[in-house]
Structure formats: structure tokens, C-alpha cells
Amino acid sequence: MAQKMPTVKQLKYFVCVAEFGTFRGAAERLGISQPTLTAQIYSLEKALQLTLLERSRSGTELTPAGRELLPNARQVMEEMHGLLDQAALINQGPSGTFRIGVSPTVGPYLLPHILPGLHQTYSSLKLYVRENMPKTLELDLLEGRLDLVLIPLPFGTSRLTSEVLFHEPLHLVVPEGHQLGKLKQIKAEHLREQNILTLESQHSSYHRVEAVCEELGANIARDYEGTSLDALRQMVMMGVGVAFLPSLYIHSEIHQPQGLSVSQIEELQLHRTHVLAWRKNSPNRSFYRQLVELIRSLVKANLSDAQLFFDD
Amino acid sequence: MAQKMPTVKQLKYFVCVAEFGTFRGAAERLGISQPTLTAQIYSLEKALQLTLLERSRSGTELTPAGRELLPNARQVMEEMHGLLDQAALINQGPSGTFRIGVSPTVGPYLLPHILPGLHQTYSSLKLYVRENMPKTLELDLLEGRLDLVLIPLPFGTSRLTSEVLFHEPLHLVVPEGHQLGKLKQIKAEHLREQNILTLESQHSSYHRVEAVCEELGANIARDYEGTSLDALRQMVMMGVGVAFLPSLYIHSEIHQPQGLSVSQIEELQLHRTHVLAWRKNSPNRSFYRQLVELIRSLVKANLSDAQLFFDD
């Protein structure tokens, strides 16, 4: 026997009659006609199979059953208002948990510099940060497991969209005492026959590095592919080869380059480009574009000494 | 800007889509058509001014806002089910707080004998007992401050209705050593010129006693009207006069009549009639009639030695 479910509006009507004590008075307060109120209370009573109110000429009284259910009715209304309040809060500004995927070669060295600013601007914003390989992150975003990803190019399928955050130079790192470290200015040709250490092939952003070095006659040390930037750095220090490390990593991890020499090959302009990406039809895309602007300005402000550069 | 309030049904739809992940699947589970579901979710989103779900060809995902509000939606539904459960409980049997007024000359001596039985039969029944003068109780019932009253006759206005519970004899109580206490059988004529103590005039049930005694030539001690049965008893013991005390009082309070002699004047048949009364249009009147039957049988069972008598 499926009864109609009462509506919150009916409960509101019930509470109002209970408080006011007459149908006419309550109807006036509610801004509806008295017969409407009568009908809705009847409907409620029918749904519950209970008589909630005792009608008399001098007004209306709660029955014992009505008295028992009045707190329940109030509770339902309160919860509904809780939901409405929460919705209004979200409407004021982004709220809720946004799941963001970051590449391990950039996330740890970037987020500490922008998260405080993000929280300051959007105080109700919760970020659930997940680190993974860029290709995996891309798939997670595509299949809805993530809302955003912050990764280096290359990237992209047609159902995703992205905005450039900033460009991050890749610096040549050689061991202390290495011949390249003694040069005032390193030229592209100096890379010929050098052993170039690189990240394993999942890190697509390093593919351009490899291509450029191969063109210059350098050797890509495929037997020694690093699994992280730290691994690359260790191998350089051990003399296995030389490597290109990102600005943010150097800025974050290599304050005093002990055992290492860092330099830039101006003519090559090796760099990575980092983007924030989301699904094209994401309802929050407008907010995400704001996020891009905010991240850019936070990076400019907090990482001005990291040699990053921007599009504008 | 008055937005429409979401309905619990809409919230239920939202939760189901969130759980199922496609509109079509959820619609099927809910037993409605998919366009109905689409329309209702849109209506909900419009009411909240939020996009709760991200639609795609492969299904539907919660937005961060949707994720934030999902627990709220569930909570509203839970509270509504709490109300429905409570209503179902009340439907199974009377539940809630019934406010019953009792006369001080009967309540304390009767209720201990029937309340356990009442609670055993109606476990969810709560009785709020209030003692007061019968006239006051009658008015409280009339004006909806009480649901029931248990009082001795006389009683009644046309908007109230009552059922007889039982009849309670009034016994003559005289001090030890009094001449009437030595008689094997007291006759009506023995009352002539006796000083009859009575309750103050608010206790209407004593008016008949007064009238009968006056007809027999006894003196109603109006200067010594008792405010309670205990007061009457004390005055009798002090030799101020004699009094008629109800059976229940004697049964309850006078186990060994020390200092007192109790007897019955058969030819007078003095007694009080106790009724349970309620408003004629009370929605629970059917239940109250059941209550009458139950009280009667409890009285019969638990107060068989109190010399009460019944109508059937």
C-alpha cells in the first residue's frame, strides 16, 4: 500500500496551523487561501493515515498524534533549510571538493607556493590532490574521476580543454668538476657525445628533450632512465651522465648546488609548458578559467625567482 | 527572489541518479520515464541555482557542488522517513502524550492500580496526569488544554461526552468509641443531629451527600469544610464530626482503621459515579471508548476488594 509521500510544504503548513491555532489565521500568514490550507492538511493526514488536528469552532488543537509528529515535521523542515543554506553558500562562491590531479614532476614543487593563496581567495574550496603519471591523469579526467589536472604538455583529446599556466625552463645539470661546468657559456654543440639522462618514457614532456639532444649528436642513456627528478639528480652526481632538470625543481630542491653545476643553454630554449585542464562540458568551466588566472598571478607573485615565463 | 522549494521527491530523484550514474537507469529504478527525471532534476537545479550533475554521453557525474549537497539531500530524506516511521508507529496503536486530568479525591487512589495495566496494553502511550478541582478540569477539557478527564459526577456540558467507569460507595467514618460505631447496623435515622463533615463546595460530588443528610436532620458542619479527604479523616479522628469517605480512599489509606470505625448505611446507598470524559468531536474518541473498557477491567481485576460496583 503505497501512500503519497508528504511534501515539505505540507509539513510547513501543519507547523504553521499548530503554532497559530486557526486555519484562517495560518492561511493568512502563509499567504494562501484557507480552503487550500484545509485541503493540504487533509492531504497530509491522509498520507499519514492520522488525524493531526482537532477542529472546532473556536479554533484548532493538536491531537496527541499531532503533538508527537510536530517535532519530526520541524526536523524535516530544518534539514531542508540546511540544504538550502548550503546551496546558497555554494552559490556565493565555489565550494565543495574539487579533485585535482598533478604530475609528480611539478606538483610537489608548485603547490606549496599556490595553495595558501587559493584558500585565501576561495575559503570554502577544498582540493583533493592526487599525483600520478600525466597519461593516467588524463584518463582519470576523461572518465570523470578527476575534475581538473595540472600537467605539462603534450596533452589532449578533443573532449578536454586546457589553459596554459606558465612555461618552465629546463636547466642543464652536470656534476661538479665536469668540463661543461667550466664553460662560461654552454652552446648546443657542446652536447655532442654527452650522456644524457632522461625520465622514463611515460613522462612525455621529456620527449622533446630527447629529440633535441639526439639531433645534436648526444647519447640518450636509455639504460639509466630515471623514475623521478631526484633519481636523475642522483645519477648526475654519481657521474653517470648529465641531465636537464626543471626550474621549479631546482628552485625548490637545489638551493646550494653542492656537487652540481647548473646552467642554461640559451640557444636551445628548452622548457616545459604547464596547463590546467578540464572536460569541455564541465559545468564549472567558468570557475576553472578564473582559477587559471589566479594560479598565474600566484605563481608570478610567489615564484618570481624561479625563471618561469608567461604567455602575455 | 523567492525560489521554489525543492521537494523531497526531487531530492530522492537526485540521490538515485547520483547512485546509478545514468538518467535512464535511475528512471527505470524509480519507475518513472527518463524525460520526467530529466525535468525534475532540472527543476531542482533551477531551484538551487546550481548544476548538480555533469551530463555526458557515457553517463552522468556529480559536480563538486552536487557532491557537497548529496549528504544534505540524504539527510532530508532520512528525516522524512523518520516522520513516516513515527506515523506508522502511531498507526499501529495509540502513541503520543495524552493529557488526562483527575480529581484529587480519586486520582491518587485509583491510578496506581491501573497505570501499569494501561502501559502494558499500550506501550507507546504516554499519560500526562494533572490533578485539579473537577470544575477546573472540566473547563480545561472544554478549552482543549486536556484531552481526557477522570472525575466524579455531576459533570457535563453538551460539547463533552462521558462514559461511566464505576460506582464508588461512600462509607460512614466515625471516631473510635463513638456511639454509632457500636451499632451492628446503622440506619438512616441514626444520622439525625450528627455533625457531618464534608468537602468544600467545589467538590460537587459531595452535594448529594449533603442533601441526603440534611433531609435526615443531620447538621452539615459548614464551618469545618475539608480541603481534602485526609483533612476530613483528621477532623473525624479529632471528634469534630463524622464523615462519608469514598471506598477507594479507605481501601488505599485506611488499612487498619486505627482511631476510626468504618461502616455502611445500606438503605442510603450513598456512592459516587466516576466517568471518563472527552470532547465530543475529538478524533480519538474511538480510542477513548476502548480506554474506558480497559480501565473498567483493570479496576475489576486490581480493586476487587474495594467494594466498587459497575453498570453491567
Add this chain to the structure above:
DNA sequence: TATGCGTGATAGTAAAATACTATCACCAAA
């Protein structure tokens, strides 16, 4: 490349629910 399939959205229509105005029924007080 064409086709099929699964998704949610749209359009038109019917049914149900909500809401109104007008009036009735009842009863207590003046």
C-alpha cells in the same frame, strides 16, 4: 564510411495536483 547503440534533451499532450473564489454549515454570543 555507414550503421547501430546508448546517452540525455526536447516537444507535445494528458493527467494530477495545487490553488482560487464563492458559499455553506455550525455554533456561541449579543
Add this chain to the structure above:
DNA sequence: TTTGGTGATAGTATTTTACTATCACGCATA
């Protein structure tokens, strides 16, 4: 007897809910 205040009833209009049919889109498969 009349008046006034109460809730209920009746008829009608409006709004909302719900349906069927179909469209739009895009991916996978042959």
C-alpha cells in the same frame, strides 16, 4: 433572531507532474 468566526465543500482555473515520441550527439563496430 442576527452576527461573527470557525472550518468544510463545491466548482473552476492554473500549475505541475508525467507520459509518449522523437531528436541530437558521439563513440564503437562492421
